[in-house]
Amino acid sequence: MTGSVAPTVNDLNRPFWEAAARDRLALPHCIDTARAFWPPSPISPFTSGRVEWREVEVSGTVLSLTVYRRIFQKAFAEIMPFGIALVALDAGPRFQAHVPDPDGAAAPAVGARVVIGFRSILTDGFALPIATAI
Amino acid sequence: MTPPGTAAIVGVGASSFERDPDRSVLQMAGAALSGALSDAGLDKRAIDGLCVQIGSPRGADYDTIAQTFGLEVGYCSQTWPHGRFSATVIGHAVMAITCGLATRVACLLAMKNSDLGRIGEADNPFYFEQFRENGGPHGEEGHIGMASPVAGAAMALDVYCRRYAKDRELLAAIPMTFRRHAQRTPDAVERRPMSIDDYLGCRPIVDPIRLFDCSLVGDGAICLIVSAADLATPAQLPVRITGLQGVRAGRDSFVFAPRGLGVAQQSERRVTQAEARAQPVYAMAGLTPDSIDVLGVYDSFSPLALYAFEEFGFCAPGDGLDWVQNGRIALGGDMPTNLNGGQLSHAQLNGWGQIREIVTQLRGRAHGRQVAGARTGLWASIGGDALAFERV
Numbered sequence A: 001m002t003g004s005v006a007p008t009v010n011d012l013n014r015p016f017w018e019a020a021a022r023d024r025l026a027l028p029h030c031i032d033t034a035r036a037f038w039p040p041s042p043i044s045p046f047t048s049g050r051v052e053w054r055e056v057e058v059s060g061t062v063l064s065l066t067v068y069r070r071i072f073q074k075a076f077a078e079i080m081p082f083g084i085a086l087v088a089l090d091a092g093p094r095f096q097a098h099v100p101d102p103d104g105a106a107a108p109a110v111g112a113r114v115v116i117g118f119r120s121i122l123t124d125g126f127a128l129p130i131a132t133a134i
Numbered sequence B: 001m002t003p004p005g006t007a008a009i010v011g012v013g014a015s016s017f018e019r020d021p022d023r024s025v026l027q028m029a030g031a032a033l034s035g036a037l038s039d040a041g042l043d044k045r046a047i048d049g050l051c052v053q054i055g056s057p058r059g060a061d062y063d064t065i066a067q068t069f070g071l072e073v074g075y076c077s078q079t080w081p082h083g084r085f086s087a088t089v090i091g092h093a094v095m096a097i098t099c100g101l102a103t104r105v106a107c108l109l110a111m112k113n114s115d116l117g118r119i120g121e122a123d124n125p126f127y128f129e130q131f132r133e134n135g136g137p138h139g140e141e142g143h144i145g146m147a148s149p150v151a152g153a154a155m156a157l158d159v160y161c162r163r164y165a166k167d168r169e170l171l172a173a174i175p176m177t178f179r180r181h182a183q184r185t186p187d188a189v190e191r192r193p194m195s196i197d198d199y200l201g202c203r204p205i206v207d208p209i210r211l212f213d214c215s216l217v218g219d220g221a222i223c224l225i226v227s228a229a230d231l232a233t234p235a236q237l238p239v240r241i242t243g244l245q246g247v248r249a250g251r252d253s254f255v256f257a258p259r260g261l262g263v264a265q266q267s268e269r270r271v272t273q274a275e276a277r278a279q280p281v282y283a284m285a286g287l288t289p290d291s292i293d294v295l296g297v298y299d300s301f302s303p304l305a306l307y308a309f310e311e312f313g314f315c316a317p318g319d320g321l322d323w324v325q326n327g328r329i330a331l332g333g334d335m336p337t338n339l340n341g342g343q344l345s346h347a348q349l350n351g352w353g354q355i356r357e358i359v360t361q362l363r364g365r366a367h368g369r370q371v372a373g374a375r376t377g378l379w380a381s382i383g384g385d386a387l388a389f390e391r392v
Helices: A014-021 A074-079 B025-040 B062-069 B086-098 B127-131 B150-164 B168-182 B196-201 B280-285 B302-311 B352-362
Strands: A025-030 A051-056 A059-068 A082-089 A094-100 A113-119 A128-133 B007-014 B049-052 B075-078 B104-112 B204-207 B219-228 B239-245 B294-297 B376-380 B386-391
Touching: A014 A025, A014 A051, A059 A094, A059 B150, A082 A113, A082 B150, A094 A113, B007 B025, B007 B086, B007 B352, B025 B062, B025 B104, B025 B219, B049 B062, B049 B086, B062 B075, B075 B086, B086 B104, B086 B219, B086 B239, B086 B352, B086 B386, B150 B168, B150 B204, B150 B302, B168 B196, B168 B302, B219 B352, B239 B280, B239 B352, B280 B376, B280 B386, B294 B302, B294 B352, B352 B376, B352 B386
Parallel strands: A094 A128, B049 B075, B049 B104, B294 B376
Antiparallel strands: A025 A051, A059 A082, A059 A113, A059 B204, A082 A094, A113 A128, B007 B219, B007 B239, B104 B219, B239 B386, B376 B386
């Protein structure tokens, strides 16, 4: 499958991808502190205590937007250029999301409010997280 | 016995660094090892430890290396096939010697990138790392298009310039200075002049990182022989390792950002200059940033050098882009840095080239780029790893 860009889905992150398939954002939470965190861990990075997955608000603020001008992955070659946004989720953690057409007028600028949605934009077919300005 | 001063570098050897897909990694490694043995005046039977940085999947591992070159060693270590661990490899040798597990350790880097695609591309053996659970080794997330180490470096630079309201083009001083150093270094891969127009006009890779902010595809090998200091002879021109510090990790660390910059899951609390100057490597070596004669920093991307100056207390957080201007880091400046040209212009050898250059400078053998009277040197990497050196 060299050339595939499909994510690795396993027991660590399956709740994230199951929520993504319903266009929802789920994050692991530390039960002791009620804080969301990222990336997933079977134990809380704050307390080493128990963890559960909860759906969160999909809104956040763009902290950085980088733009790919060079092709690394064939799967993304057809949609160059594209951006990667670093988003401060209102739910707490920072989260990285894809930004289509980052030079276009509708693209979110740094500081913009965005929502994270999950859409299939590649021939691979899986839905990936996309930041869209609101 | 504890550091500082239990171990010294007594031999240095290297292959040439030209990019050639037909060259053999073991051939380059052999050239580096035999060069280091010859430089140290030692027979291979004097070597009882072997610490290597690069093995599978790029090339031979420690055991094949020992078999191939006829070494018989009782202490071996090997790190992963990416960069970052140059100082740690040498630190393992120092610790093995200090603990009495070895007396003379050959530390070896050998790798070849010219026959591989760039990391992130499908024809590179590291392609699948970007899809690992919780991301690739440089924060990659291949499923959103975030392939290659360059993206994390681009994101951190973007956040840095916004946070401190700095003109991103001030960064030009770093690759341009190191290129001028490479022009004085006979075995540097890239010695063509780089003007400000060349820098401003080179092609974008991942905004805001451009081609000339990225290290060169590298082929080559370097061997450093670390010896118990009490076995070193004056003829070996020994350079003592007087302090060391390991690679740092945790939620406040990201491979391409200073601590507390606010990328990945970092806090937004930068280390103060006073805290940076109180790090163990300085205390161990009895040095401060002001007493360093020659400096080496990790520069696989040009902003990493900038962050190292801040993380090691040469300037205050946020002041680095101003601090590097007007020749400060150039030969003849206050803090001559990466005098061989660094990974940006000499060769991408995971920092080993800069460590070799510090030793060369302290031995007074740097010829057309020698810092007069250089006595102390520091390797200081954005990863937190550091080595302090002193001419005996």
